[in-house]
Amino acid sequence: MSQVVILGAGMHPWGKWGKSFVEYGVKAAELALKDAGVEWTDIQFVAGGDTMRNGYPGYVAGATFAQALGWTGAQVASCYGACATGAQAIDTARARILAGLCDVALVVGADAAPKGFFKPNAGDRPDDPDWLRFRLLGATNPTYFGLWARRRMELYGATPQDFAAVKVKNARHGLENPNARYRKESSVEEVLASPIVSDPLHLLEICATSDGGAALVLCSEAFARKRATEFIKIAGVSTVTPSYPSSVIEMPNLATDSWAGAALPERSFRDSIAFTAYEQAGVDPKDLDLAEVYDLSTALELDWYENIGLCAQGEAERLIRDGDTAVGGRIPVNASGGLACFGEAVPAQAIAQVCELTWQLRGQAGARQVAGAKLGVTANQGLFGHGSSVVVSR
């Protein structure tokens, strides 16, 4: 299959800047356009990642960014898929390019996140599982992270020190990233001394909510050939749902599917996210040079090592203990610093992961550079059964 080229990448630094999400998106878009050497007026298609706000602009992000950049009559789409929002926007632009409907597209996601726990919109909505879990159980997102972490301790003997080691590694990576919000080393002792949020996870092990923006300029190979000699390509994108019956309790549900009436699928939901992208790209996880995964919690990063095929189930603790997933190790994970250093800016995050791989594969990642990186994968998962993964190759 013909591949789509990443011609430009741009980011607004993550943090709590007190600005509108539109400003973050426009800044990221301008940087991506400059990086691509493409004018805004050349863009034929704009895909925006939606933020979730009451009031319209967040829900119609594609046109909101297009208006801020100046109307050009470009085709437009707005995408929402919780944490997979950015990947859906990438997928939409990529599909249009592959279909020959356009040559060059801009993908933008940005958010100005509220402080504290994510929570449902106001109003009584007993038919909404997101409302129900808060109303009846006070089950925040970290509740689910805590359940998965405890389960890891029970099944695989993970220790609080293993989880804290993930934070220590990502904090060290983030020191070298000018777009990261937190640029400060953490020690295992500091992590374990921070207050428990959801047993066994501490405050320093759960990602913060942040503001931020990320953008990509994508184009066809024919368009890229006129402008560049070395291409960074999108080789696969998955934006998958789970397969029935999904047996792990996932946000925001009160219960799992039942496996009383149907056999469990060969691959769990989280396993299927990256493998769908690998199959599209025709690559094997053994060939990866690096990965960016969604470390909503430290413990969840260990789950991802197994879910994206870096090791067998139950072996993730060994990878973190041996330093395999640190920059300089066998398969660095979250060289960017991950969510531990960025925090969550939901519609931007999946795009930001691809920005990081783009810079890494071009050899532009500075002190956090993974030497000789040629093939990388991103993975994330969001509310309501959204999962996405992008395979990027040189």
Place this chain on the structure above:
Amino acid sequence: MSETKTRVPAVPGLFTLEPEVALVGSRCSDCGSYFFPREQVVCRNPRCRSSHLEACELSRAGKLWSFTSSAYKPPPPFVAPEPFEPFALAAVELEREKLVVLGQVVRGVLPEALRVGMPMQLTSEVLEESDSQVLMVWKWAPSGAASIEAKR
């Protein structure tokens, strides 16, 4: 607590309190899948698609799949008792239904007292009181603790 107030489920339809607390799900009579909350339109097993879904009460006992706590006050629409006290949450696997159900753990039982695999029992506690009603919610309790609760 006032004796004149009636005790009702905080959200109707999800569970009953009489004659004893039970989660109300549904069962597909064609493939045997269970659903909680209740599925009423069509079976979610993609290879079944039956519309023969019957309401049923789920098992009131199961094994602890995993557990955690909420050490910070959750935001609305949760109404936390003041002053806020950390509470535990449990995900419990039901053997007959082959599914995992989340719930708060009864007051006073924190993660230190829990272990994956231990038997758990469904019970109920007060979520909040309005002027005229006591709003109840289902809770999980270690099997021994539930029988103590029931005797109160």
